[in-house]
Amino acid sequence: MRARRMSTAVALLAIAALGAAACGSDDNKSASSSPPASAAATTAAPSTTSASSASPSTESGATGGSTAASAGGSTAAAGDAICDASKAPATLKPVKLQLQWFIQSQFAGYFAALDKGCYKEAGLDVQIVEGGVDIVPQTQLADGQVDFALAWVPKALTTREAGANIIDIAQIYQRSGTLQVSFKDKGITSAADFKGKKIGNWGFGNEYEIFAALAKNHLNPASDVTLLAQQFDMTGLLSGEIDAAEAMTYNEYAQVLEAKNPATGKLYTPDELNVVSYEKEGVGMLQDAIWADAGKLASDADYKALATAFVKASIKGWVYCRDNPESCRDIVVAKGSKLGASHQLWQMNEVNKLIWPAAGGIGHIDTDAWNRTVSIALGTPNADGDKIITKDPGTAAYTNDIVDAALTQLKAEGVDVNGSNFKPMTVTLTEGGS
Numbered sequence: 001m002r003a004r005r006m007s008t009a010v011a012l013l014a015i016a017a018l019g020a021a022a023c024g025s026d027d028n029k030s031a032s033s034s035p036p037a038s039a040a041a042t043t044a045a046p047s048t049t050s051a052s053s054a055s056p057s058t059e060s061g062a063t064g065g066s067t068a069a070s071a072g073g074s075t076a077a078a079g080d081a082i083c084d085a086s087k088a089p090a091t092l093k094p095v096k097l098q099l100q101w102f103i104q105s106q107f108a109g110y111f112a113a114l115d116k117g118c119y120k121e122a123g124l125d126v127q128i129v130e131g132g133v134d135i136v137p138q139t140q141l142a143d144g145q146v147d148f149a150l151a152w153v154p155k156a157l158t159t160r161e162a163g164a165n166i167i168d169i170a171q172i173y174q175r176s177g178t179l180q181v182s183f184k185d186k187g188i189t190s191a192a193d194f195k196g197k198k199i200g201n202w203g204f205g206n207e208y209e210i211f212a213a214l215a216k217n218h219l220n221p222a223s224d225v226t227l228l229a230q231q232f233d234m235t236g237l238l239s240g241e242i243d244a245a246e247a248m249t250y251n252e253y254a255q256v257l258e259a260k261n262p263a264t265g266k267l268y269t270p271d272e273l274n275v276v277s278y279e280k281e282g283v284g285m286l287q288d289a290i291w292a293d294a295g296k297l298a299s300d301a302d303y304k305a306l307a308t309a310f311v312k313a314s315i316k317g318w319v320y321c322r323d324n325p326e327s328c329r330d331i332v333v334a335k336g337s338k339l340g341a342s343h344q345l346w347q348m349n350e351v352n353k354l355i356w357p358a359a360g361g362i363g364h365i366d367t368d369a370w371n372r373t374v375s376i377a378l379g380t381p382n383a384d385g386d387k388i389i390t391k392d393p394g395t396a397a398y399t400n401d402i403v404d405a406a407l408t409q410l411k412a413e414g415v416d417v418n419g420s421n422f423k424p425m426t427v428t429l430t431e432g433g434s
Contacts, residue, residue, distance in 0.1 A: 106288070108321045108331065109320070169290055171365040174366070178284070179248065179275050183274070216281070286369055315407070328348050364400055
């Protein structure tokens with residue numbers, strides 16, 4: 001089986017190396033046994049997309065073989081009216097947003113806000129800066145290179161503990177999407193089964209939940225498992241070099257399902273895989289959030305107003321993607337995604353599941369979820385015995401003031417910020433995600 005999977009892995013690598021991974025780097029404190037090698041595409045300078053040059057959305061773009069059974073929320077026609085760029089003031093305020101990774105549906109809401117005129121309506125000329133392996137978004141923010149950045153909470157907290165004065169102002173993703181994926185013959189159905197196995201991880205701060213699961217199951221990362229540096233794809237799993245590979249629900253998991261099983265000549269199916277969800281294991285930590293400069297937020301009234309306007313417009317983009325996932329897939333593909341249409345629709349659908357429904361309103365930081373993330377980070381040792389963070393950051397590391405102000409305005413405008421009736425789509429993947 002190991003040899004038979006190799007040919008599929010080679011084909012998949014050609015796709016994945018173009019920017020397939022989910023989360024980006026954080027080289028402030030990597031607990032991986034060794035860092036993954038950079039993909040060739042990451043050597044290029046980050047690209048930017050600006051509100052002033054946003055193209056119309058491609059409503060009739062490629063369908064990529066995907067099918068939708070249902071999508072919650074309002075109709076596409078109603079969704080199109082969510083923003084009105086004609087209301088934009090004569091002069092727009094420039095804003096730079098740093099992504100965690102390459103252009104993909106993980107960030108669809110921001111591209112939708114750009115494409116649909118939400119940022120212009122708010123008086124903002126937003127420039128979206130693409131990420132990459134060597135880019136740490138929260139460091140870009142702390143260094144003043146951008147106005148706002150997207151980052152996972154535990155990664156940002158390590159950077160903050162190292163001296164970066166940054167603050168979480170909107171927790172867009174409410175749940176963790178990190179998985180460990182294996183073939184059924186490995187017998188890995190929970191984190192407790194990691195013992196004696198070869199466990200892949202991307203490093204760069206993406207491995208924190210793996211170490212948290214090991215600690216919860218009293219497994220020593222230095223002796224009870226073999227930790228292997230994993231490329232930002234699934235070739236190690238498909239070749240048999242890795243027993244259980246790290247994956248995101250919205251990305252790498254789909255890459256396996258887009259690959260052919262040489263034994264059957266058909267695409268792999270979920271029935272052939274075991275999936276360990278860190279959210280279900282009880283060690284899921286908060287992920288994609290909007291981070292701001294804490295010093296400026298406290299001292300600069302204009303920056304605070306800018307932050308509120310930016311969060312509000314961004315939420316409108318995410319509401320649009322909830323109600324119009326296929327349109328948002330087309331927007332992302334048109335912006336330059338390296339992966340295909342069916343893969344991006346899968347990603348859009350899975351990302352929506354991490355956001356919606358949002359009981360407290362999209363972006364509102366749930367205190368219990370925040371405290372759980374901090375507690376896990378404080379109690380999780382890596383292979384060297386060091387903890388993710390060494391002290392509780394307290395309430396200075398996050399605020400609901402900005403997002404709650406934005407939510408109040410949106411609710412007054414009749415925008416559904418909870419998505420209580422959200423229903424995910426049914427997406428059919430195609431070979432290679434085309």
